[in-house]
Amino acid sequence: MAGQALAIAMVIAAGSATYIMSVNVYEALSETRHQYYERERFADIFANLTRAPESLAARVEAVPGVDRVQTRVVAAALIDVPDFADPVTGRLVSIPDDAEPLLNGIHLRRGRLPQPGRDDEVLVSEAFADAHGLRPGDRLSVLIKGRYRTVSLVGVALSPEFIYQIAPGRILPDFKRYGVLWMTREPLAAAYEMEEGFNDILLGLAPGADPESVMERLDLLLEPYGGLGAYAREDQISHKFLNEEFRQLRQTASLFSGIFLGVTAFLLNVVIGRLVNTQREQIAILKAFGYGNVQIGWHYVQMVLVIVLFGVLAGTGLGAWLGGGLSELYMDYYRFPFLRYRVHADTVLVATLVTGLAAVAGTLGAVRQAVRLPPAEAMRPAPPETYHTSWLERVGFRGRLDQPSRMILRHISRRPLKSTLTAAGIAMACGVMMLGTFFTDAMDEMVEIEFGLAQREDLAVSFYDPTSLRAVHELRALDGVHYVEPFRSVPVRLRVGQRSYRTSILGYRPDAVLHRALDDELQPLRLPDAGVLLTEQLAGILGVVTGDPVEAEILEGRRPRHQVEVAGVVRQYIGIGAYMSLDGLNRMMQEGHAISGAYLAVDRLQRDEIYQRLKDTPRVAATEASDARLENFYDSIAEFLLTYMGFISALSAAIVFGIVYNSARIALAERGRELASLRVLGFTRGEVSYILLGELGLLTLLAIPPGFGLGYLLSAWMVATLPHELFRIPLVLERDTYALAAAIVIAAAAISGLIVRQRVDHLDMVAVLKTRE
């Protein structure tokens, strides 16, 4: 019994560990974020503008519902990191000269704050510092207002604004190529001609204030100063990303918890039911001694509860440990100063209740069957069980089978329900395992389509301001540049009725070959002269289909508003946005032939030289390399998902092992006598094992194809229930996912089979001669 109890406990442990890990990681991250926001006074409303006098702050503060106001100077910069050729962009953010920021507080990790008035001292964000191994005392060269300035790094800091440190307009973090620098207000304002002024404002709201009306008032106040439109926390880039990730994490957690607890409960019910069935004789003896049905039931329930308790305890330990590890992994990407990770008691309670109830239900069902038999009858020699020829033999296999194989077939077909349940359990575990590895395939597919078919450029160069097409010729003249394709990118708010979404429209040429939008056949979409293409997600968010009108409110320049028609829907797995023809976009902007950047195909060997030339070009605001993007994709999104799914796969393997081992042990208990008789008749250990394990082997093999089907359905369900605003997961299952799931199922089955085989080797032949069933 010890081995079986252990295997059942293992199934319970695996199921509850998955649940406890998933739920607690989510809870930890969202609780940590909440506390961090409170502690560092994360702003509620944000706005950027061209320049406003500091005196405006008092008028903003007077707006009803505003609790506090923090004005800042914020600027884009290029950073030159020693020994790092790739172009690095940065964000310079001012901190008050001699006071704590009222909003978006700075948490100093190392070093000290810059001294007031010093124009050569900066704080850097921890993610950036860690990526480059920067320490207080190191020096950096920063391009500020067209002039390189050497600054000294005096401290490393965190801010609730940059928990997810990501460059504006990007969808993946790149800690190496994007960093945040904090400088005191006075020197930064001086460099950008912002003395007595500001270009960025943060608002903290009083409790109960209505953010919409505050934003409306704020927009009115900032309008004369080039305000780009206020936005709430929900649209703040780091917060928004975290929301998306947390939402996905929560859904993944509940999805997997549901699947795992469900499968565990099912298996427990089946396995424990069969286990109690093998105890029929003991139950009869207990009844003969005068034990009542309730007492007997309670005895088995107690036994099972001990196993459940043991399993849940182990699962809690394992889940807490894995969850802790997973949270730490997240902490590399979400920059929190602390982590509030704890195991919530209610998760343990839920795991205990679900597994406990399933186990008790299975136990009581089996006990009820066992006690129904009068004790005398149960102790009399049982009549041989009734068998019939199996349907396989009836359709013509009869002559070709040896007796052991015949026994296997008849055994399976005699109890079709039991055989089906065993196979169903194995199929479920196989399906869940596929779900674990499916993500690898999906990630690869996303990369292949996005970076192999849609965005094929080696480099993307963007300029500070819209530039004339001449820049394209200049880029083409650089050594090592093979091909240049211009683009125009314009920040925009798209509106349809009450729905709106802030994004940007990317304009490119209809004959583009490097960077283009694809249709759902993965063919380049024909770019209409007028009209806009929307990614599927964006069309969904706005609730539009091809042919519908959309209002586009441009968020730069003269900020025109236009009605445009949705000309098509783009199949895009990574990112969200809108596309237009370059000419069409420029016509809408009424700005002539302007471009905001270009996609380049370059000679990889000459890349560092190209980077250097680009760094020396004042117009160039940023350069993004496609391989860095790929690396970031795998480092961020893929790493979490794959680690998480790795845990899921391992736990599924534990479940397969648990179910096959238990089925084998129960089969051994049910048929030990028969097998020992055959040993007496001269069957070898191997031949006898074949009869016992052949049945399980056959059931395992039969379970794999439906397991594949189940895995596919689960993956499809996962894709459908896990919408991420910025990522769409394609439903692709490669052959290796099927192969791996099958291999693990077979390996887990084989290992449990080998362990049971040990017991077959020690069947007591002597006992068989004397005892009846």
Add this chain to the structure above:
Amino acid sequence: MSNQLEAAATSGREAVFRVQGLTKIYLMGEVQVHALRGIDLEFYEGEMTALLGPSGSGKSTLLNIIGGLDTPTAGRVWYRGADLTAASEKALTEYRRQHVGFVFQFYNLIPSLTARENVSVVTEIATDPMSAQEALALVGLSARLDHFPAQLSGGEQQRVAIARAIAKNPAVLLCDEPTGALDSTTGVVVLEALERVNRELGTTTALITHNAGISAMADRIIRLADGHIAETVRNPVRKSAHEIHW
């Protein structure tokens, strides 16, 4: 094998098994149980021997060791000159497979196989078997070939078990209380089957019973008590099975 058997049957006195100083001590918890206390004995070719004795006298232990199912604590057993007590587990399996037929008190048929298939289980792995039909005909079950155990009476099930035991043409047939679970009338039919096998095939037969009446059909009666041979009696005339009642 069958040539050897014929040769042995004509000579009549060749020992199939030689048992010397056979001792078996079981450890039941902390209590030592002396099942056999140094037994010396021989079984002869073609002979039917009854092992008679009360429960716990050691007769089953003796049969198990001879049948290659158990190993003694001390002493030796030779089967046709081969030392069974020194044989490996693998050799013992092969020995049971080719040379020994077992009949159990509780039949131990495979419930999922028909009468014919229960016999085939053994004939498929033996080197020189008779056909399953032949074996079942010998025990009078030609009409029940395709019945499953659940469709057969206790006596019929035991006759299937005898057919299964003899189908491999074993050198020795070991029967442990073959009628123990049967009523007298049915039991006699089973004994007739054993008698016929012994007579027609010349199979050396050892028959455990605690029923003195049954022992009348044997050539020789070995009475065991408390792990010793208490008495060996040779029946001058074997009673035929249908004359036996209990």
